[in-house]
Amino acid sequence: MSKKNDDFFVEKKPWSEVKDQLLGCYLKPYVSKILHTRKPLVYVDCFAGKGKFDDGKQGSPLIALDIIQQGLISSKMTGHLQIAAAFIDLNYADDLRVNLKDYPGVKIVSGAYEDKIGELLKNKGGCNVFLYIDPYGIKALNCSKFDEFANGQFNTIELLLNMNSFGFIREGCRVMGQQFKMDDDNFFDDLVEYDTTKLDTSDNSVEALNQIAGGDYWKSIIEQYLSGKINGYEAEENFSEQYCLRLSQSYTYVLNMPIRIHQNQHPKYRMIHATNHPSGCVLMANNICNRWELLKDIQSGGQLSLFQDDFNNQSIDESTLRERVIDHFTQYGTWTPLTEAEAMFYVKYGAICKSGDIANVLKALEKEGRLAVKRNPAFSEKTQRPTNFMAEGHGHTVSVKWVK
Ligand SMILES: C[S@@+](CC[C@H](N)C(=O)[O-])C[C@H]1O[C@@H](n2cnc3c(N)ncnc32)[C@H](O)[C@@H]1O
Structure with missing residues (x-):
């Protein structure tokens, strides 16, 4: 395979389809919502590719445009x-120029994201910024850059990031002088790897992983894996959890979405959505749930499955959901905006249900006198009756407080 990994673009593979669907499905409601802020939107595809695959399928740039x-x-x-x-x-700025020619005014930047992003975002203070980060591997993902983006200069900032967490674990093993071996020999077969990252046992390599992870918490995970205390899947899960925790130092709402290539399989990689705006997190969670069927059917004759059965194909049963909602909302002993509380629910449990399902449980709890709800407007203009909506937006606000 050439250094440029040209064959990545020969044919669009299922996992590329999944990433782009997640992006596309989210961007639709996101763009319409963000335009209401009346602040400019700056959209950057940081690892854009060619724009189009050789089989004619759209790549992330055309989808977004x-x-x-x-x-x-x-x-x-x-x-x-x-x-x-x-x-x-x-590598592909020239292809981008050709493939995006019908969209005047777009900026095509030839070079490395890590060198170019600072300049691109300069003077964009007060804008809404969305970064799609879909690299081949992990090398360019310096965590402190993500911290910088979130330092308050923008009106809003969101990242949708493809994190090759298994790739990270493999490199972690390598810098400790060991090999990462999955019990399933064919593990990487259906996720052809295009990452050319190769680290060694030098201090520089350790530091490179510290920069990517945003700390050295990964070392103890690798040690546990190498000593046999945890298996490779557990190592990946622990690392992803810790990585999201680390991101949450800068982004309040970090949604961790495991991507599976086949049903009942372990995840192959993670899509991570990070934002400081609770409504963005709720939008992403709803988007995943709403598009579940669509995502499930992408290629592989419907074999491709993003989530565990109980995770996101709407089969989470009512009593489990009620338990989790109660468990989560009991922490709000003072008035809290509903969207904020819902976003934290998704951060904790993942995108397990639509926000409408949470709202139904909350309405029941309100009736039972366990949850206090403050709505604005409190009365309907038309009927003069008390309002009973349980969602924010379109001029409605809702605050909730746990009573008993
Ligand atoms: C996974 S592909 C992106 C695919 C694209 N999101 C799509 O759906 O069509 C990764 C791309 O990153 C580019 N790339 C590799 N290293 C880069 C870097 N440091 N900065 C910017 N682009 C890079 C590669 O040339 C490749 O086109």
Whole structure:
């Protein structure tokens, strides 16, 4: 395989399809919501690829541009709506220029994300920024850069990140002079790897992993794996959890989405959504649930499954959901915005249900006198009756407080 991994773009593989579907499905509601802030949107695809696969399928740049264009057309907002889209790629800027030629005004940047992103985001203070980060491997993912983005300069900042967590574990083993071996010899077969990251046992390599992970917590995970205390899947899960925790030092709402290639399989990698805005987190969680069927059927004749059965195919039973909602909402002993509490629920449990399902449980708890709810407007303008909505947005706000 060439250094550029050209064969990645020969044919769009199921896992690429999944990533792009997640992105596309989210961007639709995101763009329409963000336009209401009346602040410019800066969209950056940081590892953009060619724009289009050789089999004619759209890559992430075309998917995003179509959605942005549609969002602008269908927006009911008046006045000047500003969206700037930029696409960075180390190897394929020329292909991008050809494949994105029908979209005037987009910025194509030839070079490495880690060198170019600072300049691109300079003077974008006060904007809404969305970064799609879909590298081949882990090498370019310096965690302190993600911290920098979240330092309050932007109106909003969101990251959708493809984290090759198994790749990280493998490199972790390598820097400790050992080999990462999965019990399933065919583990990597259906996820062809395009990562050329190769580290060694030098201090520089250890430091490189510290930079990527945002700390050295990964070492003890690798040690546990190497000593046989945990298996490879547990190591990956522990690492992903710790990584999300680390990201949550800068982003309040970090959603960890395990991606499986076949049903009942262990995850192959993680998509991570990080934002400081609770409504973004709730939107992403709803998006995953709403698009579940669509995501499930992508290629592989419906064999491709993103989540465990109890995780996201709406089979989580009512009593488990009620238990979890009670467990979570009891912590809100003072008035808390509903969206904030819901976003934290998703951070804790993942995208296990739509926010409407949480709302139904909350309404029942309100009736039972266990949850106090403050709504604005408190009365319907039309009927003068007390309102009973359990969702925020469109001029409605809801605060909740646990009573007993
Ligand atoms: C997984 S592919 C992206 C696929 C794309 N999201 C899509 O759906 O079409 C990763 C891309 O990152 C590019 N790349 C590799 N290292 C890079 C770096 N340091 N900065 C920017 N781009 C890089 C590669 O040329 C490749 O096109």
